[in-house]
Amino acid sequence: MSERNIFVVGMDDYNCKRLNHLRGAENYRFHGVIDPMEVNDTEVFPIEDMLDRAETQLKEFSEPIDAIVGYMDFPVSTMLPLLCKRFGTRSTSLESLLKCEHKYWSRLVQHEVIADYIPRFTVFDPFDSQALQHIGEAGLYFPFFVKPIKSSGSRLGFRIDSPEDFAHAVSQLCEGIGTISEPFNYVLEQASLPGEVRSVDGGHCMAEEIIGGWQCTVEGYVFQGDVTPYAIVDSIRYPQVLSFFYYRYPSRLPSHIQAKMQELTRQVMAHIGYDNAAFNVEYFWDEVQDRIWLLEINTRIAQSHCDLFEKVDGVSHQQVTVDLALGQLPDMPYRQGAFKVAAKFFYRVFFVDATVSRVPSAEEIETLQQAFPGTMITVQVEIGMRLSSLPEQDSYSYALAYVWMGADDDLALEENYARLAEQLNFAFEDIVG
Structure with a gap:
């Protein structure tokens, strides 16, 4: 079989390695399009210029272009249908994507089929x-x-x-x-x-x-018109605030609630006409009223969940993105990973602002990762940085580090993170409380 050329918008070195672990990757060549720094951890999005440069790069490629994919939110998610249309590769239509990403249009469309499940x-x-x-x-x-x-x-x-x-x-x-x-x-x-x-x-x-309650994300895809929800990841928030504490896979929601969310997902995504692409839908389950709410639809896999699927199922769900772009039914394994449960934790502070005066050293990070097998820690700040300069933050806190961990059960996972977090030493000055 000849190698297939897959272009990835905003691909970084870490995700290049992850992509090369996918099933069938021995037959793929992954090529980056657009520097990852231009689409990640930035708040400047010259999308017309980026599309022009991407088109120039792709036109200069002398071999067949088999797929153009991405795994990030805006602007990557909205660039893909435009690039795919220009080069004749598989993607959902721009209009079906915007029925998800334009929040007002999305609510109008949702109201047409699942009005009782939206605010x-x-x-x-x-x-x-x-x-x-x-x-x-x-x-x-x-x-x-x-x-x-x-x-x-x-x-x-x-x-x-x-x-x-x-x-x-x-x-x-x-x-x-x-x-x-x-x-x-x-x-x-x-x-x-x-x-x-x-x-x-x-x-x-x-x-x-x-709306509120137990928050979760239904990961799914549509292949040739068939909507398939394949996993649910829980989103746990810090007590009394809106900021995320961690994402946990697999979900601990009651099975009948998971089944209802999957049914609603099939209804709304089929109505939208979304096709041949991955997506995820965020929901709340209000336990008191026993009511499900659809929060929003995202037109991509959740990148934050990639490591969770690797740990529990054996491969990142980027598998879904790549398979669909190649016109193949996704080949996701199930429960073939090294851990029974996995999470991405957000190590946060709840200041209005401050200047970072200390971060954990590379040696300290490596020691912690060795102490908790399967753990990966990425520090998001540097000494001298003002927290208010961090991009992509919520309105109430700052995420100083991301911690991915796996374990045999929920209790061990939470205990291991608590022990690790005690040893993540940051310091600040000029704190605005």
């Missing part, structure tokens, strides 16, 4: 001085949640309990929304949009009824 919502212009009044006229009252039409991670999302909260959120939104709205609007210009969506560009925001 009340409305759209508003953060630059409109009457925005709060319009939200009230739409039937939303305190508390509610606001977020941009398109964001990345949990950036610029706020819980609103009062007019003062709304004023603070709007000031932050007006200051920061252009970072993504401008490149996202370029993508919207390439799509065929209904009028009610065309008028709501990336400079708008959503206001939604507060």
Whole structure:
């Protein structure tokens, strides 16, 4: 068999190694497109320029281009349908992708088929001085949640309990929304949009009824029209705050709740017309009311879950992305990994701001990784860095390090992380509490 050429937008060295461990990888050659620093840990997205440069690179390639893939959120997720269309490789359509990524359009489409499982919502212009009044006229009252039409991670999302909260959120939104709205609007210009969506560009925001409970992510894919949810990962938050503590796989949700979430996933993704691509859908299960809420749909695998699947199932679920792009039914193993449970932990501080004065040394990190087999630690800050300069953070905390761990059961996993976290020594000065 001749080797197949797979181009990966934003591929870094670590993920190149991971991709080369996939089933069938001996027959693949992975090529990077766009430097990973341009699409990861940055808040500058010159998407039109990046598309032009990617197209130039691909046109200069003298061999067949068998697939173009990615495993990251914006801007990579929205670049893929455009690149794939230009080069005749497999991808879902741009319109079906935007029915997931444009949060207002996504809610409209979800409402058509699973209205009982989504919160009340409305759209508003953060630059409109009457925005709060319009939200009230739409039937939303305190508390509610606001977020941009398109964001990345949990950036610029706020819980609103009062007019003062709304004023603070709007000031932050007006200051920061252009970072993504401008490149996202370029993508919207390439799509065929209904009028009610065309008028709501990336400079708008959503206001939604507060939902909550046990949060999780359904990982899935669509192959030739067949929607397949294949795994559920739990998202555990720090007590009393919105920030994520860790992701855990496999899920501990009751089996009937998992089955219902999978059923809802099949309904909504089929209705959207999403096809030949991976996705994940975030849900809440409100245990008190025994009610399921759909939070949002993402048009990619969750990169944060790659190591969890490797540890538990034996291979990263990037397998799904690559197989689909090659026109193959995904060949994911099941429970063939070295651990029964795995997690990605977020080591956080809850300052308003501070300057980092100490981080764990490379030797300290290596010692901890050796002490807990299968563990990987990546430090996200450097000495002298202001925490407020960290990209892709939520509105309430800063993630100083990511810790991936595996274990034989949940208790061992949590105990091992607690022991490890005690030995992660960071220090700060100029702390703003």
